[in-house]
Amino acid sequence: MRDDLNTFRKEVRDWLENNCPEEMRSPIESEKDACWGGREFTFQSESQRLWLERMGQKGWTAPDWPTEYGGGGLNGEQLKILNQEMARINARPALFSFGISMLGPALLKYGNEEQKQMFLPPIVRGEIRWAQGYSEPNAGSDLANLQAPAVDMGDHYILNGSKIWTSYGDDGDWMFCLVRTDSDAPKHQGISFMLFDMKTPGITVRPINLISGLSPFCEVFFEDVSIPKEQQVGELNKGWSIAKYLLTHEREMISWTGLSKAGADPLGETAMEIIGGTDGILDDSILRTDIARFEVDEMAFALTIERARDEVKAGVSLGAVSSWFKFFGTELNKQRYNLLMDIHGNDALAWTGEASDDGKLARDWLRTKGNSIEGGTSEIQLNIVAKHILGLPG
Numbered sequence: 001m002r003d004d005l006n007t008f009r010k011e012v013r014d015w016l017e018n019n020c021p022e023e024m025r026s027p028i029e030s031e032k033d034a035c036w037g038g039r040e041f042t043f044q045s046e047s048q049r050l051w052l053e054r055m056g057q058k059g060w061t062a063p064d065w066p067t068e069y070g071g072g073g074l075n076g077e078q079l080k081i082l083n084q085e086m087a088r089i090n091a092r093p094a095l096f097s098f099g100i101s102m103l104g105p106a107l108l109k110y111g112n113e114e115q116k117q118m119f120l121p122p123i124v125r126g127e128i129r130w131a132q133g134y135s136e137p138n139a140g141s142d143l144a145n146l147q148a149p150a151v152d153m154g155d156h157y158i159l160n161g162s163k164i165w166t167s168y169g170d171d172g173d174w175m176f177c178l179v180r181t182d183s184d185a186p187k188h189q190g191i192s193f194m195l196f197d198m199k200t201p202g203i204t205v206r207p208i209n210l211i212s213g214l215s216p217f218c219e220v221f222f223e224d225v226s227i228p229k230e231q232q233v234g235e236l237n238k239g240w241s242i243a244k245y246l247l248t249h250e251r252e253m254i255s256w257t258g259l260s261k262a263g264a265d266p267l268g269e270t271a272m273e274i275i276g277g278t279d280g281i282l283d284d285s286i287l288r289t290d291i292a293r294f295e296v297d298e299m300a301f302a303l304t305i306e307r308a309r310d311e312v313k314a315g316v317s318l319g320a321v322s323s324w325f326k327f328f329g330t331e332l333n334k335q336r337y338n339l340l341m342d343i344h345g346n347d348a349l350a351w352t353g354e355a356s357d358d359g360k361l362a363r364d365w366l367r368t369k370g371n372s373i374e375g376g377t378s379e380i381q382l383n384i385v386a387k388h389i390l391g392l393p394g
């Protein structure tokens, strides 16, 4: 077994050496470095395109998915080796994809064979970019209150209503969406999970402009949108179970923001460079203590995540633990950026101008606050931890 893994490691190392373009061997610095794939994606470079193509063909954009759906078919040990070998050369993820981190696991569990064959291989190859149609103006934390009605018309549904805060809704090719299919049933029991092409007639997407000057979110309006019945996932009115399962994957994905980026300088080194120190010890003793405390927490979190991943590979369901991870990971990332702001002092507040990299640090710092809202707010995660992990009364 050990020999097999050593052989596998060598194969992975050789493959990465031969196939990961040099330009893809550095941390992602900004949104534009991230490859999201999809029908209309504009690659930043030929290296970015090649890296996606090669990783997609190998199935390593979804390394632990079954090979019959285009995935890499790796087991837990092999997956760990792939991750280690990618980190060794600072290889970037070839693809960021809600299809891989959110929809795919739900389709693998709840989709029928036809749906798996139709959607999973193109997701692995980065050919479909997905948008998440969950939140509505009166359904955020209380998600089960969603109202968008989908009416049964025989062989299809007709969808009306709207969604809000849809990340990259204007770039999405398809949407996975929660709709109301029974308005008389108790609210959790009248929801269904549907998939549709964003080019279907009757869909209007309107970006929401933020104070930062960006519009990463959209409102999406539905006017008599026709959804073929084959695009309903799972049973009618049982969409809430799928929604919750998908959220555990979304929360786990968001919790990774707590882990430091491969290749990024540790905070202590950054602080030494900017503030300075004596004999390798940072001069500012308060900051030194805060950074040390942060680094211990970060290490403990990384080890806990790794242990949980091993448990998941052994068949244990992450369930409510994903809420704890999401809470802790996003708090940790906020703490990391608070410390970076302290380290950089007044310069960190610059919003424009070349010296500030057009306010990158300040903008990234603000973005960390969104991490503890998206996928369910910190308060909601703590409610879940209290109820489902600590067993406290609801």
Ligand SMILES: Cc1cc2nc3c(=O)[nH]c(=O)nc-3n(C[C@H](O)[C@H](O)[C@H](O)COP(=O)(O)OP(=O)(O)OC[C@H]3O[C@@H](n4cnc5c(N)ncnc54)[C@H](O)[C@@H]3O)c2cc1C
Pocket: 131, 132, 133, 134, 135, 136, 137, 139, 140, 141, 142, 164, 165, 166, 167, 168, 370, 371, 373, 374, 375, 376, 377, 378, 379, 380, 383
């Ligand atoms: C960066 C970002 C990306 C997003 N992307 C998407 C997306 O792609 N698709 C999508 O569908 N949605 C998306 N969302 C929406 C997100 O899921 C909601 O914002 C979130 O669930 C909170 O809902 P809300 O904004 O309606 O706030 P509300 O539910 O109105 O909450 C307001 C405040 O009240 C608190 N609160 C509410 N209920 C309780 C309670 N029971 N106990 C304690 N406190 C409570 C909340 O914690 C919060 O502080 C995104 C949000 C962000 C910030």
